[in-house]
Amino acid sequence: MTDLSIQEASEIAHNYRVIRDKRKRRAAITKHLFLAICSLIMVYPLIWMIVSSVKPDNEIFGNISLWPSEFIWQNYPDGWNGLFLSFTVFYKNSIIVTVLAVIGNTLSCSFAAYAFARLEFKGKNIFFALMMMTLMIPYHVVLIPQYLLFLKIGWVNTFLPLIVPRFLAGDAFFIFLMVQFFRQLPRDLDEAAMIDGCSPFKIYWAVIMPLSLPALATTAIFTFIWTWEDFLGPLIYLNDIRDYTVPLALRNFISQDSVSMFGQLFAMSILSIVPIFVFFIFFQKFIIRGIATSGLK
Amino acid sequence: MSGVNLNKVVKTYGDLEIIHGIDLEVHDGEFLVLVGPSGCGKSTLLRMIAGLEEITDGTISIGDRIVNDVPAAQRNLSMVFQSYALYPHMTVRKNLAFGLGNLKMPKAEIAKRVAEVAKILQIEELLERKPRQLSGGQKQRVAIGRSIVREPELFLFDEPLSNLDAELRVQMRVELAGLYQRLGTTMIYVTHDQIEAMTLATRIVVLQAGIIEQVGTPFDLYNFPQNKFVATFIGSPKMNMIEGTANKSGLLLPDFGQISLPKNAPKSGNIHFGIRPEQFTIGKGGDATSTGKITLIEYLGSELFLYITLPSGHVVLVQASSQTQYKTGEELTLSLTAKNAHYFGEDNLRIPLYDEKK
Numbered sequence: 029m030t031d032l033s034i035q036e037a038s039e040i041a042h043n044y045r046v047i048r049d050k051r052k053r054r055a056a057i058t059k060h061l062f063l064a065i066c067s068l069i070m071v072y073p074l075i076w077m078i079v080s081s082v083k084p085d086n087e088i089f090g091n092i093s094l095w096p097s098e099f100i101w102q103n104y105p106d107g108w109n110g111l112f113l114s115f116t117v118f119y120k121n122s123i124i125v126t127v128l129a130v131i132g133n134t135l136s137c138s139f140a141a142y143a144f145a146r147l148e149f150k151g152k153n154i155f156f157a158l159m160m161m162t163l164m165i166p167y168h169v170v171l172i173p174q175y176l177l178f179l180k181i182g183w184v185n186t187f188l189p190l191i192v193p194r195f196l197a198g199d200a201f202f203i204f205l206m207v208q209f210f211r212q213l214p215r216d217l218d219e220a221a222m223i224d225g226c227s228p229f230k231i232y233w234a235v236i237m238p239l240s241l242p243a244l245a246t247t248a249i250f251t252f253i254w255t256w257e258d259f260l261g262p263l264i265y266l267n268d269i270r271d272y273t274v275p276l277a278l279r280n281f282i283s284q285d286s287v288s289m290f291g292q293l294f295a296m297s298i299l300s301i302v303p304i305f306v307f308f309i310f311f312q313k314f315i316i317r318g319i320a321t322s323g324l325k
Numbered sequence: 326m327s328g329v330n331l332n333k334v335v336k337t338y339g340d341l342e343i344i345h346g347i348d349l350e351v352h353d354g355e356f357l358v359l360v361g362p363s364g365c366g367k368s369t370l371l372r373m374i375a376g377l378e379e380i381t382d383g384t385i386s387i388g389d390r391i392v393n394d395v396p397a398a399q400r401n402l403s404m405v406f407q408s409y410a411l412y413p414h415m416t417v418r419k420n421l422a423f424g425l426g427n428l429k430m431p432k433a434e435i436a437k438r439v440a441e442v443a444k445i446l447q448i449e450e451l452l453e454r455k456p457r458q459l460s461g462g463q464k465q466r467v468a469i470g471r472s473i474v475r476e477p478e479l480f481l482f483d484e485p486l487s488n489l490d491a492e493l494r495v496q497m498r499v500e501l502a503g504l505y506q507r508l509g510t511t512m513i514y515v516t517h518d519q520i521e522a523m524t525l526a527t528r529i530v531v532l533q534a535g536i537i538e539q540v541g542t543p544f545d546l547y548n549f550p551q552n553k554f555v556a557t558f559i560g561s562p563k564m565n566m567i568e569g570t571a572n573k574s575g576l577l578l579p580d581f582g583q584i585s586l587p588k589n590a591p592k593s594g595n596i597h598f599g600i601r602p603e604q605f606t607i608g609k610g611g612d613a614t615s616t617g618k619i620t621l622i623e624y625l626g627s628e629l630f631l632y633i634t635l636p637s638g639h640v641v642l643v644q645a646s647s648q649t650q651y652k653t654g655e656e657l658t659l660s661l662t663a664k665n666a667h668y669f670g671e672d673n674l675r676i677p678l679y680d681e682k683k
Contacts, residue, residue: 217412219377219404222377222396223403224471226398235412
């Protein structure tokens with residue numbers, strides 16, 4: 029083999045580097061293209077809804093093109109006041125129900141979870157098993173007995189059936205989620221707090237809860253989303269249009285006997301997503317921050 | 326300050342009894358170390374004193390007060406955990422102040438005490454940091470700070486140094502000893518590390534399988550172990566045990582032959598003959614000699630340990646001068662003196678042959 033001069037060697041190395049960089053770039057482009065197409069498929073319904081909210085009604089289902097022939101921004105103000113009552117009322121109702129549900133669910137489920145994860149009481153395992161069993165019962169099975177119960181105590185046509193159960197730790201899924209989270213917090217912390225003079229409640233409040241922000245935020249986010257977009261619950265318990273929540277109100281745009289106002293329906297649907305979006309943006313920070321604080325050792 | 330008294334303390338988990346009726350008196354202002362192999366119940370015992378574990382039977386009193394049913398918070402003690410157990414979401418300052426806040430102490434007093442403790446432990450510049458920003462040694466200091474800031478009458482330590490690296494462990498050990506001298510408060514300390522036990526303790530309690538094997542000063546435990554377990558447990562490296570047979574003129578040992586014992590020695594039966602590595606002499610002399618082959622050399626700088634295989638195949642550990650050169654495979658003459666050894670009967674209990682003369 030002949031010896032290479034330094035110049036020749038560096039030239040070869042340079043060429044290799046160029047080829048390698050090219051290959052890397054090509055791989056990156058392919059990857060991004062693939063992901064971009066996938067995400068386009070994912071968000072297509074949303075884009076379709078946004079576009080439809082500014083299309084003339086006759087174009088929504090008649091025209092394949094995504095681009096509207098003219099932008100009807102009027103759908104938004106018209107939609108807001110398009111029903112018998114303005115959407116201000118429906119938003120107010122939704123906010124009352126959702127905010128109370130989030131507070132109730134997060135607090136009560138974390139209480140129950142703390143008891144299952146940390147306290148000793150008789151029949152703990154049986155209660156836990158019973159609670160887990162409720163996960164396996166479909167909502168539709170309890171729907172009718174629950175309705176009858178609320179009818180008997182005179183709560184139908186009020187927000188109470190949508191709010192009060194949330195304060196009674198009725199959501200086995202979130203209790204289970206938090207029990208699992210609490211269990212992985214070191215017991216030494218509880219014991220240190222106990223020696224530092226904390227009651228069980230103080231241990232929960234001052235030690236366990238601040239360390240469980242990720243689990244609490246997850247519960248809050250999902251409760252918010254599920255309550256905000258819940259249709260069935262408000263449908264069976266709320267009869268007066270003045271008590272309607274946003275999803276229930278949206279349904280009123282579709283009329284069986286006269287013309288449905290789809291443009292306004294989509295405009296209001298877009299607006300109904302905004303609170304979920306804002307709430308998620310705000311609370312997902314806690315998920316991240318919570319994970320960052322959990323470096324215990 | 327106050328002592329602790331355990332009276333026939335029993336702990337069972339279900340049907341399994343793991344602490345079998347322990348009686349122990351911890352004197353006021355004493356540094357008592359509980360030591361034993363893992364699973365011997367030493368941590369459980371400490372946790373029962375702390376009030377983190379219920380006792381099944383017996384009584385525990387701190388000072389004059391029986392505390393069987395007193396919750397941990399009201400026992401006026403503090404505890405340092407192996408994992409430090411610092412509250413991860415609080416700054417060092419809040420970690421220190423947390424217990425005082427629970428006592429409803431005025432804020433000015435809390436601030437004063439926190440500052441004092443931070444000064445003693447040299448953690449003043451760490452006060453605004455969160456535990457995750459601290460090194461192992463700093464966390465350890467904060468954990469100790471959290472326990473002394475409350476000025477309790479009793480300190481409990483549950484293997485506090487076992488998560489530290491070797492160098493830091495030595496340093497913290499010295500600091501702990503200094504802290505004890507300064508505070509003079511009763512301390513109960515659990516460890517499986519016998520060097521920690523020997524260096525820190527006023528008295529050591531050796532536990533095994535839920536019973537106390539021996540209580541005594543480090544000197545007593547090393548020089549007068551009351552049974553075979555304590556003899557082999559205390560001392561590093563371990564005491565050599567040679568099985569001998571007692572006869573009319575003394576004791577017959579394999580490899581070393583006959584040695585004579587005082588008149589009060591048993592005249593028959595097996596005797597466990599215990600001799601520490603430093604009590605062998607290399608070369609002739611003493612009461613009995615044997616030759617052996619060096620199979621392994623451990624050079625530690627200041628000292629040197631030789632693993633010597635005797636003609637019977639038995640291996641003994643011998644401490645030698647680190648300044649002499651030895652080679653593996655080399656033949657050595659080894660001698661021992663009867664009065665430097667320890668004797669245990671068939672029941673594993675000490676036979677006190679030479680104890681008064683030491």
